[in-house]
Amino acid sequence: MAFLKSEAPNCDWCPHKKTCFYNFLGDSESKKAWREMRVASRFKSGEIVFHEGTPAPGLYVICKGSAKVYKSTRTGQQLIARIELAGDLLGHITLLADEGPYTGTAEALEPSVISMIESKSFFDFLARFPDATRALLRELSRDVRRGENKARDIAFKSAKSRIADTLIRTARPQGKSYPLFINIKRKDLAEMAGLTLETSVRTLHELELKGLIKREEKSIKILKEEELKRLASSSS
Numbered sequence: 001m002a003f004l005k006s007e008a009p010n011c012d013w014c015p016h017k018k019t020c021f022y023n024f025l026g027d028s029e030s031k032k033a034w035r036e037m038r039v040a041s042r043f044k045s046g047e048i049v050f051h052e053g054t055p056a057p058g059l060y061v062i063c064k065g066s067a068k069v070y071k072s073t074r075t076g077q078q079l080i081a082r083i084e085l086a087g088d089l090l091g092h093i094t095l096l097a098d099e100g101p102y103t104g105t106a107e108a109l110e111p112s113v114i115s116m117i118e119s120k121s122f123f124d125f126l127a128r129f130p131d132a133t134r135a136l137l138r139e140l141s142r143d144v145r146r147g148e149n150k151a152r153d154i155a156f157k158s159a160k161s162r163i164a165d166t167l168i169r170t171a172r173p174q175g176k177s178y179p180l181f182i183n184i185k186r187k188d189l190a191e192m193a194g195l196t197l198e199t200s201v202r203t204l205h206e207l208e209l210k211g212l213i214k215r216e217e218k219s220i221k222i223l224k225e226e227e228l229k230r231l232a233s234s235s236s
Helices: 028-037 092-097 119-128 132-156 159-170 186-193 197-209 225-233
Strands: 039-043 048-050 058-064 066-072 078-085 105-108 112-118 172-174 177-182 213-215 219-222
Touching: 028 112, 028 119, 058 092, 058 119, 066 112, 066 186, 078 132, 078 159, 078 186, 092 132, 112 119, 119 132, 132 159, 159 186, 159 197, 159 219, 159 225, 186 197, 197 213
Parallel strands: none
Antiparallel strands: 039 112, 048 105, 058 112, 066 078, 066 105, 172 177, 177 219, 213 219
């Protein structure tokens, strides 16, 4: 997959910059340096950004779309560690840990644009702009918090609450209509919620019977967003 300077979107025009690492950089000089470092590539749904066990050439930022990060067993089973959305970083944990091989595989969940910053350039950037370390710590803290929240949810939330939370967190607005969760495999949804496939499918059916969602061929439409949010926040 070729990463090119010409494919890198303009960060200042990006609709996702409010949640992006770029937005938390201190001044215009550091932001300019960040923009100039990036190269980018377009990924189709299902394309691999990086493979588990391969060397880490740098870190990535999702400019458009989304990706899942998963770990594989020797028998080929997959466990989704997290879902990253537009504005999120990929590969940064491995890069900061020891610059060893990636400990998971990243795969685009939908047509996506993903930028890459080569590792030496990134560390030179941190040395040049020490305040950027604070933005990086923010990203790492958010990763830790999400991991803690997922562990809590698995321990205390019902299947309905976990499915509702997963749908709300990953929903995408479609114009003026209700948010849609697009092109999601039922297996991926189950793994994201920490449920078996059978439990996930049964729970989606129950939510549909209650009129909270509508399942379509390749998407799930959220019909009652506020009710689904209340369900997502409830514990068992």
